[in-house]
Structures are given as C-alpha cells and as structure tokens.
Amino acid sequence: MRVVVDFDLCESNAVCMGIAPEVFEVRDDDFLYVLQEEPDESLRPKIEEAVARCPKQAISIEG
Amino acid sequence: MERIVVVGASLAGLHAAEALRAGGFDGSLTIVGDERPLPYDRPPLSKQVLAGTQQLAEIVLRQSSTIDVNWERGVAATGLDLSNRELQLADSRSLGFDGIVIAVGAAPRRLPGTETYANVCELRTDEDVRRLRALVEAGARHVTVVGAGFIGCEVAATCRGLGLDVTIVEPLPAPLARVLGTEVGHVVAGLHVEHGVEVRLGIGVSSFEGEGEGEGEGEGSRCTGVRLSDGSLVETDVVVVGIGVIPNTGWLEGSGLTLDDGVVCDETTLAAPGVVAAGDVARWPNPTYGGELMRVEHWEHAINMGTHAARRLLAEARGEPGEPFAAVPWFWSDQYDRKLQLAGRVRPDDEVALVAGSYAERRFCVLYGREGRVTGVLAMNMPAKVVRYRRALADGVAWADALADAGA
Numbered sequence: 001m002r003v004v005v006d007f008d009l010c011e012s013n014a015v016c017m018g019i020a021p022e023v024f025e026v027r028d029d030d031f032l033y034v035l036q037e038e039p040d041e042s043l044r045p046k047i048e049e050a051v052a053r054c055p056k057q058a059i060s061i062e063g
Numbered sequence: 064m065e066r067i068v069v070v071g072a073s074l075a076g077l078h079a080a081e082a083l084r085a086g087g088f089d090g091s092l093t094i095v096g097d098e099r100p101l102p103y104d105r106p107p108l109s110k111q112v113l114a115g116t117q118q119l120a121e122i123v124l125r126q127s128s129t130i131d132v133n134w135e136r137g138v139a140a141t142g143l144d145l146s147n148r149e150l151q152l153a154d155s156r157s158l159g160f161d162g163i164v165i166a167v168g169a170a171p172r173r174l175p176g177t178e179t180y181a182n183v184c185e186l187r188t189d190e191d192v193r194r195l196r197a198l199v200e201a202g203a204r205h206v207t208v209v210g211a212g213f214i215g216c217e218v219a220a221t222c223r224g225l226g227l228d229v230t231i232v233e234p235l236p237a238p239l240a241r242v243l244g245t246e247v248g249h250v251v252a253g254l255h256v257e258h259g260v261e262v263r264l265g266i267g268v269s270s271f272e273g274e275g276e277g278e279g280e281g282e283g284s285r286c287t288g289v290r291l292s293d294g295s296l297v298e299t300d301v302v303v304v305g306i307g308v309i310p311n312t313g314w315l316e317g318s319g320l321t322l323d324d325g326v327v328c329d330e331t332t333l334a335a336p337g338v339v340a341a342g343d344v345a346r347w348p349n350p351t352y353g354g355e356l357m358r359v360e361h362w363e364h365a366i367n368m369g370t371h372a373a374r375r376l377l378a379e380a381r382g383e384p385g386e387p388f389a390a391v392p393w394f395w396s397d398q399y400d401r402k403l404q405l406a407g408r409v410r411p412d413d414e415v416a417l418v419a420g421s422y423a424e425r426r427f428c429v430l431y432g433r434e435g436r437v438t439g440v441l442a443m444n445m446p447a448k449v450v451r452y453r454r455a456l457a458d459g460v461a462w463a464d465a466l467a468d469a470g471a
Contacts, residue, residue: 014446
C-alpha cells in the first residue's frame, strides 16, 4: 500500500492528521508531511477514513 | 430489508449510500435528489467555482461515479407515507421502501421583498453560483453581501479577488459573532477591511430599491440599492444574501416524524422504525454534550452522520441496538489566503484565550471556555493546533489545565 497526496489539492486542513497521526503530520509551517509513504497494512482502515474525509479529496491509496 | 431509499443526493446521502454498500447491503438502493447533476462538493461553490477556477465537473464527489445505486435526480421528494412505506415524488410517482435515510439538507433563508429581483442571489447550489457568475460576467461592479456569516464572508473574499467592489452588511457588531464571539469576529472584520471591503456592522437592511418592476416578463426586476436601517443607501449591482438556512422538512409535515428545527432523531440517528436522518436536516441529542439536541450544518458532519445513520439502519435490520452518534463539530472556512478552523461547540459569550500567534499577524489559535471547561478551539492559519486540541475536546479538558499547557 502506498499513500499518495496530491499537494496541488492539499489545503492543510489537517483532517488526515487527526485520523492517522502515524502517517500524516501538518507541521508548524502549515504544510502536510507524509511520515510513512508505505505504511503497514494494519493502518489501512485509518488511511481509508482519511481518504474519505479529506475535504479536498487530495489523498489516495495505491495498491 | 430489501429496498432502501436515500432521500438527498449530497454529502450525507452519498456517504450513507456508500456505507450501506460497505456494510453488506446488496438489495435495491435508490438515491433521490432534487438537483440534476451528480452529487458535488459544496464548499468550493463560494470559492473556486465562484472565482471561475473550478467547474462543476471538477467538484463532483468521487463516490458519485463508483457507487452501485439507482439514481432519481432532478426530482424532489414531496411526501412520506410511513404506514405504506412509500415515498412520494414531485413527478407523481412513488417509491416503496423498507428502510429510508433522510438527508435532504437545508435551504437558504430568503429576505422577504427580494423574490422578484433577478440580481438578488442566495448561494447553496451549482445553479445559484452560475446565476451569480452570470451577473458578474454581465458587468456587475459592486456586490452587496447581506449577512457576515461564513458564506457571506467567503463570497465577499472571492468577489474582491474578482476585482469587484464589495459591501458587507451585518446587523451584529462583528462578522461571525454568533459563532465566534465578537473578539475574534473583529479580527475577521479587520481582514476584510484590509482587503478593501466596506464592512457595515451593527446595521440592518430596511428595504430594497429597484427598477423595472412589471417590465421584462419572466426576467423580473432589478435591485439597484439596499436601504440600511440608518437611512443610508448602498447602490449596488448584485445582492448576495447569506443569512442562514432552514432545514428542508416541509415535505415531511404530517408524516408522523417529529419535526422541530429539523427531523428529530434519537441519539443513534433513528427517527422512526426503519427511518434514519443525517446531515443538515437532522437534529439529535449529541452524547458529547450531555444529550443536547443539536443540528450541525458542517461538511465533515454530513459525512460522519451519513455513515453512522447507514450503519444504524443496517443494525436495525439485523435486530441489533444502534450505537449513539457522538460528535465534536468541526469546520473550516477559507477567506483570502486565510484558513479559519473551529472545533467544538462555542457560544458567543464563552471566555476567549489567545494561546498561540497573534491577531495582528492574522495567524493565531484561541481557546474558548465556559464553566471551567474548554468548549472549543479556533485557529486562523494554524490547522495543526486545531487537530491537537480537537482530540482533547472529545474527552473534556479543564480550562485551567489547557491554559497552563499552552503557557498562556
């Protein structure tokens, strides 16, 4: 599983960070950082939730 | 349960439908909506779509094309017969169902006396934005925004970006005062003034002046000015009214459902056997706030409640009790290059404490508190702060502890 963020769409709403802080972090510079691009399969439900709740539909999962 | 109908083809309804399929429902699933386009995302309407940088096709919600449902778009629901389990439609047909999700949203409140003016708009749908854009493209120079709520503030910001002159008229002493209180509201007012908006606060609209009444059959007349309660006149080309919304419950009168500023549900989102409600139209006792009946009009809430309501319906079909739906409201608003986010349930007279940044640089985080507890967190261009506090809000945080942690 690979987490892909379209940074042209991302507005740093930080919803993903609230759901999966292991994977997504919005830092004090207001930019989103993906901490693990290929996270463990056990995180899939959380990441799927982050995909569904991203206000900009900027996150997707490959594989 | 073999047939489920979702009434309302927007965020809550679409996510309910998705959760029904994800939850294993393989019967007949129909989504009914009064708008013709595939379900689309509404937040960009007052920003990118109004600005002309995004088109309807680009904001269609991705589930719209992937979900396995029967669509009934462009037709409104007009009645609900619970004893015969039938939904009546505006084209005189009716749909039978075993379970139903009510997610019909809300409609903009209108200002009496403006109905006949072709250049007075509300902003809720793609069609509304098309109309507003057409007025701008036809050469409008000045826009008057009545109501400095989120929609009004966003429309004002977008219109400034389009080079239009903008006047905001708001009867309260500050923009967003009902939601954020006056202290933070004044910061928002300053933001708009800095961007060249004429902000008229603490003043109401007394009447609309127009021309062409009775002329141009079908075109309606044109509003040329807004008369304010102090007697002054704002000459204008377009008026955008953003004074709140009313839940769409008219069609449910007499259905037997409890209607009181929305469809009243239990804490699990159930409104009657086999009937759940979600999104802007649903009012339920929120366990996070001691069972206070509330209706939440936010984007993320529609997703969460739609999903929850679908699971509730499936639980009922299996004869299982439903889970309560507990929620900490959260939303964002983009104005100019600023992003406002609020999590929690704030009242205008809550205590306010600035815990990071400064009002002057328009980058800050404030906490709201009442009776020794933190009630909400608001940030302008500090999204990470809101996320961190939001988690704590669900558990309940003492005001003194939160301020000590923040070093405030």
